[in-house]
Amino acid sequence: MAKVIIKLENDISTDDIYPGRYMATVLPSETPQFAFADRTDFNTRLRAKEFPAGSIIAGGENFGCGSSREQACSTLKGYDVAVVAKSIARIFLQNSINLGLQVVLCPGLEASEGDDLQITEDRVLNMTTGNSFGQVKLPAARKGIMDAGGLIPYTRKLLMARARA
Amino acid sequence: MAANGITKFHDIRGDVGGICHQILPEYGYVRPGFVVVGTDSHTTTHGALGAFSFGIGATEMASAWSLGYAVNIEVPATIKVVVNGEFPPFVGPKDLILKIIGTLTAQGANYKVLEFHGDTIRKMSTSGRIAICNMSVEAGATSGIVPGDEETVRYLREESGVKDAIPCVVPDADATYERVVEIDVSKLEPQIACPHTVDNVKPVQEVAGTKVQQIVIGSCTNGRLDDLAAAADILRGKKVAEGTRMLVFPASGKIFAQALDKGYLHDFMKAGAVVMNSGCGPCLGVHEGALGDDETALSTTNRNFKGRMGNPKSQVYLCSPSVAAASAITGVITDPSKN
Numbered sequence: 001m002a003k004v005i006i007k008l009e010n011d012i013s014t015d016d017i018y019p020g021r022y023m024a025t026v027l028p029s030e031t032p033q034f035a036f037a038d039r040t041d042f043n044t045r046l047r048a049k050e051f052p053a054g055s056i057i058a059g060g061e062n063f064g065c066g067s068s069r070e071q072a073c074s075t076l077k078g079y080d081v082a083v084v085a086k087s088i089a090r091i092f093l094q095n096s097i098n099l100g101l102q103v104v105l106c107p108g109l110e111a112s113e114g115d116d117l118q119i120t121e122d123r124v125l126n127m128t129t130g131n132s133f134g135q136v137k138l139p140a141a142r143k144g145i146m147d148a149g150g151l152i153p154y155t156r157k158l159l160m161a162r163a164r165a
Numbered sequence: 166m167a168a169n170g171i172t173k174f175h176d177i178r179g180d181v182g183g184i185c186h187q188i189l190p191e192y193g194y195v196r197p198g199f200v201v202v203g204t205d206s207h208t209t210t211h212g213a214l215g216a217f218s219f220g221i222g223a224t225e226m227a228s229a230w231s232l233g234y235a236v237n238i239e240v241p242a243t244i245k246v247v248v249n250g251e252f253p254p255f256v257g258p259k260d261l262i263l264k265i266i267g268t269l270t271a272q273g274a275n276y277k278v279l280e281f282h283g284d285t286i287r288k289m290s291t292s293g294r295i296a297i298c299n300m301s302v303e304a305g306a307t308s309g310i311v312p313g314d315e316e317t318v319r320y321l322r323e324e325s326g327v328k329d330a331i332p333c334v335v336p337d338a339d340a341t342y343e344r345v346v347e348i349d350v351s352k353l354e355p356q357i358a359c360p361h362t363v364d365n366v367k368p369v370q371e372v373a374g375t376k377v378q379q380i381v382i383g384s385c386t387n388g389r390l391d392d393l394a395a396a397a398d399i400l401r402g403k404k405v406a407e408g409t410r411m412l413v414f415p416a417s418g419k420i421f422a423q424a425l426d427k428g429y430l431h432d433f434m435k436a437g438a439v440v441m442n443s444g445c446g447p448c449l450g451v452h453e454g455a456l457g458d459d460e461t462a463l464s465t466t467n468r469n470f471k472g473r474m475g476n477p478k479s480q481v482y483l484c485s486p487s488v489a490a491a492s493a494i495t496g497v498i499t500d501p502s503k504n
Contacts, residue, residue: 011271011362013470021475026223038276038477062272062305066470067449068206069223090276091206091309095222095239139239151237155228158236 001127002054002082003113004158005043010060014072014092023069028099031071046079058111059085064092079102084109084124097112098151105136141148148149171299182444185419186210186385190295191419192326197313198334202226202235207385207467208304213294214321215313215333217278221303241278241307244269245342248283250351255501257395258293260388262300263356264348267366275305277343280336282431285350286311290318299386300467303363312336331424355500358483361471369488369500377395377482379462380405380493383414383441384448387486390423396490397429399501400436406496411438412454414446424479438493450475463492 022034036042045051057076064072065087074094076083081101086109096103106124111117115128124133139147149155166174173179175188177426182188186207189195197215201208204226211218221235229235234272246265265279279301286294294311301309311317313333321327382388382396387426393415405411421443424430430440440475441451447454448466455475462474462481470479482498 013468013473015450015468015470015473019472019477020451023449023451038472048243062275065204065271065305066468068204068208068220068222070224073222087272087275089272089305091220091222094225094274098222098224098228098237141239142237145237151228154236155231158232 001116001118002056003051004058004111004113004117005045005051007058007082007111008060008063008111011062011065012059013066014064014069015066016151017064017072018069018075020067020069023071024090028078031075033081034071035075038108047160051079051081053080053081055081056111056117057081057083057089058109058113059083059088063088065089068095070095073099075102082119084111084119093143097138097145100146100150105138106133107136108133171260177444179421179442180418182494183415183419184388185294186299187388187420187435188206190214190291190320191325191417193321193327196327196331197317198332202229206302208301209306209309209425210295210385211420212297212298212301212308212310213291215311215317215335217289217308217310219308230281241276242343243278244274246279246281246283246349246486247346247347248281248285248347249347250285250349252285252350253353254503255484255487255491256350256353256355257487258289258296260356261348261350262297263358263366263483264353265346266300266304266358266364267356269304269364269462271303271362271364272305274301277306279304279305279309280342281309283348287314287316289316289326290391292391295389296339296386300363303467308326311415314481342414355485355488355496355502356489358469359481360469360482363467363469363483369484369498370503372482372498373500373503375482375498376496377409377463377492377498378460378484379454379456379464380409380411380438381414381446381448381454381462381466382411382465382486382489383416383446384464385416385445386467388414388416388420388443390420390427392430392465392486393420393424394427396486397432399487399490400438400493401432403436403494405437405493409493409496411493412441412443412446413438415443415452417443436493447474449473456481463489463498466489
């Protein structure tokens with residue numbers, strides 16, 4: 001079980017998650033400091049390590065829309081938070097899978113800040129309100145990347161198989 | 166570069182430099198039927214040449230380089246957009262794509278492809294098609310595609326200097342589409358995307374009179390020669406309003422030189438606009454025109470997210486070069502077709 005640490009509106013852009021002016025910073029070890037930099041309170045709480053691993057960012061529709069900047073995923077991955085959203089923009093979803101950031105597609109999600117959620121194999125249970133919502137499963141091709149722990153280990157596996165062949 | 170055998174490197178230069186999405190078509194690097202990946206969401210641009218072109222993240226690019234193919238892609242569903250009718254004066258491709266994004270919404274084409282058809286598209290220049298495909302991603306689209314045709318071949322031959330054969334890949338007669346959207350542009354008014362989402366689209370007239378501190382003309386969406394010509398035609402012999410600054414960014418060194426030869430840059434400078442170097446400008450809020458607190462920008466770029474132009478306390482409206490130029494003269498958002 002994990003807490004919703006922030007509830008966000010629809011169309012949260014990657015500019016919101018990781019403002020363009022920090023794009024020169026690319027190392028996953030350095031990007032976390034700028035997560036939601038213009039949401040000063042939330043950024044401060046993240047940096048103060050107030051939230052345990054697995055804590056949940058609840059998004060609305062079209063989470064992560066806009067720029068393909070991968071920092072928007074590595075910045076969140078640095079805090080080991082999960083994103084549960086009604087829908088997620090394509091490139092952000094792919095980048096999340098590639099970097100191993102936990103993302104859950106949950107079209108009917110109803111959750112407020114402070115709610116406790118339980119993420120099961122195919123559902124999201126809101127333990128605070130007693131409601132339960134279905135997940136949209138990721139395509140099989142994507143699951144293979146997730147199961148490998150991200151695109152780097154997945155690609156490495158393919159390259160090693162090629163070298164052996 | 167030499168050690169790695171990289172021959173198509175376009176450094177920051179006044180001659181062969183520029184925005185990547187301008188350089189790729191300009192030098193004939195993209196052809197119909199190509200599959201193109203780029204670490205930028207506006208990689209959708211190259212669908213204007215009949216390619217399947219989409220944005221990916223940096224790790225995925227490293228994977229694609231090492232494997233020789235992209236692993237993380239499925240065949241997307243396609244929405245067919247059929248556009249007919251002749252544009253009224255001061256209305257063009259930018260107004261059309263804004264109208265489409267407003268209609269479909271910012272995620273209406275998420276994981277899908279927008280494929281453009283109809284008389285209006287067939288008659289449209291490659292530059293206009295680039296603007297449309299470029300902004301397809303603002304409706305969430307994986308790619309925007311104009312199937313290659315005579316204009317595609319003309320552009321690649323005459324403007325990009327391509328000498329070899331240019332076979333065009335076109336849809337099968339029995340191709341299936343998830344949905345067909347039909348648009349008649351003959352009565353379309355100039356459109357504007359209002360803060361802070363690209364799908365918050367209205368006719369310009371509805372927000373006319375809004376004071377603007379900065380006008381931006383440029384970007385991978387609207388920094389080409391015809392865009393600069395449209396703006397110069399409106400600004401010639403006029404002055405940019407007091408209290409408004411206007412920045413012009415030709416999309417590439419080549420366009421900069423062409424605009425210089427045609428006298429457009431002179432028109433801009435005489436009007437009081439600042440002609441900047443070719444490149445992305447302040448579009449993504451890093452430099453060259455990042456906004457101050459409470460400032461409003463009117464821009465021909467492609468995104469108006471909160472904070473996009475470098476300041477979360479500012480506002481960005483998106484429009485065509487004609488609307489931007491007409492508004493520069495008045496200092497307030499202005500519909501050129503009504504003046």
